[in-house]
Structure formats: C-alpha cells, structure tokens
Amino acid sequence: MSNVKHIPSPVPGQATAVACSNIAFIKYWGNRDHRLRLPASGSLSMNLDSLTTRTVVRFDPALEHDELILNGEPAAEAARQRVSAFLTRVRQLAGISLAARVESANNFPMGAGIASSASAFAALSLAASAAAGLRLTERDLSRLARRGSGSACRSIPGGFVEWQAGENDADSYAFSIAPAEHWELSDCVAIVSRAHKTTGSSAGHPLADSSPLHAARLAQVNENLRRCRQAILERDFDALAAVTETDCHLMHAVMMTSSPPLIYWQPGTLTVMHAVQQWRRQGLPVCYTMDAGPNVHVICEVGAESQVVARLRELPNVLDVLVAHPGGPARLAR
Numbered sequence: 001m002s003n004v005k006h007i008p009s010p011v012p013g014q015a016t017a018v019a020c021s022n023i024a025f026i027k028y029w030g031n032r033d034h035r036l037r038l039p040a041s042g043s044l045s046m047n048l049d050s051l052t053t054r055t056v057v058r059f060d061p062a063l064e065h066d067e068l069i070l071n072g073e074p075a076a077e078a079a080r081q082r083v084s085a086f087l088t089r090v091r092q093l094a095g096i097s098l099a100a101r102v103e104s105a106n107n108f109p110m111g112a113g114i115a116s117s118a119s120a121f122a123a124l125s126l127a128a129s130a131a132a133g134l135r136l137t138e139r140d141l142s143r144l145a146r147r148g149s150g151s152a153c154r155s156i157p158g159g160f161v162e163w164q165a166g167e168n169d170a171d172s173y174a175f176s177i178a179p180a181e182h183w184e185l186s187d188c189v190a191i192v193s194r195a196h197k198t199t200g201s202s203a204g205h206p207l208a209d210s211s212p213l214h215a216a217r218l219a220q221v222n223e224n225l226r227r228c229r230q231a232i233l234e235r236d237f238d239a240l241a242a243v244t245e246t247d248c249h250l251m252h253a254v255m256m257t258s259s260p261p262l263i264y265w266q267p268g269t270l271t272v273m274h275a276v277q278q279w280r281r282q283g284l285p286v287c288y289t290m291d292a293g294p295n296v297h298v299i300c301e302v303g304a305e306s307q308v309v310a311r312l313r314e315l316p317n318v319l320d321v322l323v324a325h326p327g328g329p330a331r332l333a334r
C-alpha cells in the first residue's frame with residue numbers, strides 16, 4: 001500500500017515536492033554495498049516537521065544539460081553532478097532523455113550546520129519521478145531516494161520510520177512504524193557551530209570498515225533497533241533515551257577510530273552532552289544524539305520542551321536552538 005498522494009501536475013513535465021529532514025535514534029553508518037547504498041545495518045528515525053526542503057523539477061526540451069539552483073543560487077559543480085547522476089536514474093526508469101532544471105530550497109537557515117541531504121534527496125525523488133510521469137509506490141520511492149543519500153529513504157514515509165537493511169536493492173527501503181501523531185516528541189537542535197564540515201557523510205561511510213569498533217557496533221545493532229522500536233511503540237521515554245545515546249556513542253566511536261579518524265564534535269558538543277546528562281540526573285527526561293556534525297539534537301517530550309530550550313540557550317557555546325516535532329511523509333505540492 002502506498003501513502004503517496006499523486007496529484008495531477010498543472011505543468012506537464014514539472015512537479016514540486018516537499019520533504020522533511022529526519023533525526024536517527026539508531027544510526028546508519030557504513031555500507032555493505034556502496035554502489036547500491038545498501039547499509040551495514042538497519043536504522044530508525046523521526047521526521048522533523050519544521051526542517052524541510054521544497055524542490056521543483058522541470059524536464060525541458062530547451063535545456064542542453066541539467067541545471068541545479070540551490071536556495072536561489074546556481075549550485076557548485078559537484079552538487080550539480082550528483083543531482084544530474086540521480087536524474088539519469090529517474091530518466092532510465094521513465095524511458096526519457098530530457099535534461100531538467102531543479103530548484104531546491106531549505107526552509108531552515110543555510111549554514112546552520114543542519115544536514116539537508118535527507119530532505120533534499122527525498123524531495124528530489126518525489127518531484128523528479130512525478131515530473132517524469134512515473135507513479136511510484138512509497139516503497140519504490142524510498143528505494144530511489146536511498147540511491148541519492150541513504151538517510152533520504154527514511155524521509156519518504158511519515159512519522160517514525162525504520163529503514164530495513166535488506167539483502168538487495170529490492171528489499172532495502174524504509175517504512176513507517178508509527179505516524180507523526182503517535183508521540184509528541186521535540187527535537188531541540190542546539191547549534192554549536194555553523195562551520196561547514198570537512199568530511200560529509202558520503203565520504204565518511206566508506207571509512208567505517210577501517211574501524212575495529214565497526215563490527216562491535218554491528219554485533220549489537222539489531223538488539224538496539226528492537227529496543228528502540230519497542231520504546232517508540234510504547235512511548236517509553238527512558239528506554240528511548242538509553243538506546244539513543246548508546247547508539248550515538250557507538251557510531252561516534254566508530255567514526256573516531258576509523259582511518260583517517262572523523263571527529264565531528266566541537267567543545268560546544270561536549271558542553272551540551274554533559275548538561276543533558278546532568279539535567280536527566282536531576283529528573284528532567286531528556287537525551288541527545290548527534291549526526292555527522294557537531295550540533296546536538298536534544299530530544300524530549302513536548303511538555304518539557306520550553307524548559308529544555310531555555311536551559312540550552314543559557315549554555316556557553318550554544319549559538320541558537322531550532323525546534324522540530326514529528327513530521328509527515330514526503331508530499332507533492334503546487
């Protein structure tokens with residue numbers, strides 16, 4: 001069954017889509033197959049309603065090559081080529097050969113250090129496939145998005161989403177385990193650095209195999225996935241907090257012990273980590289997780305949100321706090 005709502009496009013060959021970013025409680029780090037982006041393990045995340053990408057794709061016979069406009073500016077050549085390679089996959093699926101113009105914009109501040117590849121490739125998958133005349137199921141859209149950026153496959157379904165590792169291209173896709181309304185969680189993102197990271201996740205995944213700790217993380221990831229899934233289904237915050245921080249620490253241990261090592265944390269990252277642990281000891285239900293960057297996603301139930309945001313804003317090194325709640329699936333827009 002597909003949750004994707006297909007609405008007729010007002011302009012032939014053109015479609016617009018909006019997709020949420022997501023934050024993983026159990027992380028995706030490392031691939032079994034880099035070409036197909038088959039992950040080393042399953043992962044589990046929550047879509048973030050207020051951190052979205054809106055993308056317009058137009059296949060146009062007048063264009064000689066693909067164009068990419070990012071947040072109103074022509075994109076760097078490397079980004080254009082990555083999008084162009086992705087569009088070629090869509091063209092092959094649809095049996096067309098036209099070049100396309102892609103206009104993509106994030107609604108969150110650029111340079112805030114918030115990863116945008118998940119929302120970007122989810123929105124691109126839906127907009128490009130619809131513009132090319134394809135009507136893909138949610139599963140096939142998720143598989144397509146996975147080829148652009150692994151975590152993007154989790155931004156196709158809505159709410160709380162699991163990406164099953166699968167055995168091959170056909171069965172490695174994400175599905176919703178609970179809708180956004182299931183649990184009123186808050187992600188209070190503490191921005192501690194606005195610097196552009198030096199090693200992006202695409203370049204980072206291949207390094208996972210060089211860490212002696214990678215196998216140790218993978219040995220327990222299925223049990224952690226099971227705990228996380230159960231914590232979400234039962235809305236058990238303490239259980240979610242424990243497994244989320246454990247897997248975050250394990251992933252960053254793998255990153256720090258790969259060759260070359262990837263150390264994404266900045267001083268402000270540790271400031272927030274210690275503060276959150278202290279608040280929890282004092283009885284405030286809260287936990288943290290970090291992706292391939294220094295900013296800290298501080299998770300709590302919505303009832304604790306204003307207190308958590310106020311406390312984060314008082315910490316040294318916290319430049320800003322962005323707040324997001326569970327978000328819905330990728331959708332077509334006008």
Ligand code: PMV
Pocket residue numbers: 023024026027028029043115117118149150151152201202290291292
């Ligand atoms: O989808 P990618 O290639 O940007 O990788 C995402 C990796 C992490 O954000 C660190 C973890 C995750 O599961 O989102």
